[in-house]
Amino acid sequence: MVRDVWPFHSHMRRMCRDSLQFLPWNPILRPMSDAVSPAAPPADAVKAARLAAASLALKKKMATATLVKKEILGGGRLGIFVLKPDQGERWWYQAGQYTTLGLDTPTGFVARAYSIAGSPLDAGTLEFYIALVEGGALTPTLFAQEPGSTFHFLSPKGKFTLAEAERPIAVLVATGTGLAPFVAQIRSLWKLFKAGVPVPHRVVLFHGSAYSDEFAYRQELEGYAAAKADGFDFTYICTSSRPDPARGWTERTAVGRVNEVVRHVFGAPVPEGRRVAMPAGVDAAAVKALIDPSRTAVLACGNPGMIEDLKDPIAASGIDRYLVEEFWKA
Numbered sequence: 001m002v003r004d005v006w007p008f009h010s011h012m013r014r015m016c017r018d019s020l021q022f023l024p025w026n027p028i029l030r031p032m033s034d035a036v037s038p039a040a041p042p043a044d045a046v047k048a049a050r051l052a053a054a055s056l057a058l059k060k061k062m063a064t065a066t067l068v069k070k071e072i073l074g075g076g077r078l079g080i081f082v083l084k085p086d087q088g089e090r091w092w093y094q095a096g097q098y099t100t101l102g103l104d105t106p107t108g109f110v111a112r113a114y115s116i117a118g119s120p121l122d123a124g125t126l127e128f129y130i131a132l133v134e135g136g137a138l139t140p141t142l143f144a145q146e147p148g149s150t151f152h153f154l155s156p157k158g159k160f161t162l163a164e165a166e167r168p169i170a171v172l173v174a175t176g177t178g179l180a181p182f183v184a185q186i187r188s189l190w191k192l193f194k195a196g197v198p199v200p201h202r203v204v205l206f207h208g209s210a211y212s213d214e215f216a217y218r219q220e221l222e223g224y225a226a227a228k229a230d231g232f233d234f235t236y237i238c239t240s241s242r243p244d245p246a247r248g249w250t251e252r253t254a255v256g257r258v259n260e261v262v263r264h265v266f267g268a269p270v271p272e273g274r275r276v277a278m279p280a281g282v283d284a285a286a287v288k289a290l291i292d293p294s295r296t297a298v299l300a301c302g303n304p305g306m307i308e309d310l311k312d313p314i315a316a317s318g319i320d321r322y323l324v325e326e327f328w329k330a
Helices: 043-061 139-144 176-194 218-230 258-266 284-289 304-317
Strands: 063-073 078-085 098-105 108-115 126-131 150-153 169-175 202-209 234-240 296-302 322-326
Touching: 043 098, 043 108, 078 139, 078 150, 098 139, 108 126, 108 176, 126 139, 126 176, 169 176, 169 258, 169 304, 176 202, 176 218, 176 234, 176 296, 202 258, 218 234, 234 258, 258 284, 258 304, 296 304, 304 322
Parallel strands: 169 202, 169 296, 202 234, 296 322
Antiparallel strands: 063 078, 063 150, 078 126, 098 108, 098 150
8 A cells, every 4th residue: 555645745654564474385286087177276376376376476585684683672562683694795776665574484484565774883883672462473473583694685765864865854653663763763873873973964853652661762862852952953752642650760761652742842732632742851842943844854664553644744844755654453
């Protein structure tokens, strides 16, 4: 499903369509006679056999990498996986692009597309931020892997980049693991900044999760935001739609769905009965003042409902550049 919303520019790709399984067809042998033609295999079995053959052909085209680091968080639902290619140097890519990862699973070889969370300036590794899908075709196997395991991967693709945004101010909006491409972008800007390279972007990041113990990369991102006084122009706001102190919520975290918090900052209406609050000490008007519509692009990644809900307030604000990537859990 591709959604093109004029006049915005929408880049959307398949992400973790994890329910699709590649199952081989095993034809049943039956007696034959001159008078009886062999029964045709069921259509579903033929389709499955073709998918299985296609997946194996894909596997032959993929390079291999070794899992060197694994971190599980969010009660076992979220994971950070760092891979090191087995042969040669890792290819160059743009922060915000995605690749395809594949593994042998109990039902055959399965491959899915994932955004790269690591910076291309990281030393020779590939990093991913992935959600576990219960009963999915790939992620249960992926989460069971331990350091030393072999993954398969393809070269990167995609245009979900700051260069494609074509604006000096970038407002980034993510739900859950939709944060991944933004980690790559912000980490890259930080590495350039620390190397003394001028950084031509102001970045405002909104990240939403249900619970506060699901904010992967929070410590890293807060460290970047704390360097604003040194000239690194980055603002970070994370928000919890279920602000439970038992799951780590404090007043340092905003309250509400991330699209509702963005609406609040933009001065757009929030659905009646929904509670929205900024983090302690953060003023919505001050955040809005960072965003000059004529110089701003919005990049949104994650839940399709969040992306759709922001379409009208972004247009009403005068921002004419809206890039999106939708993630599905299936």
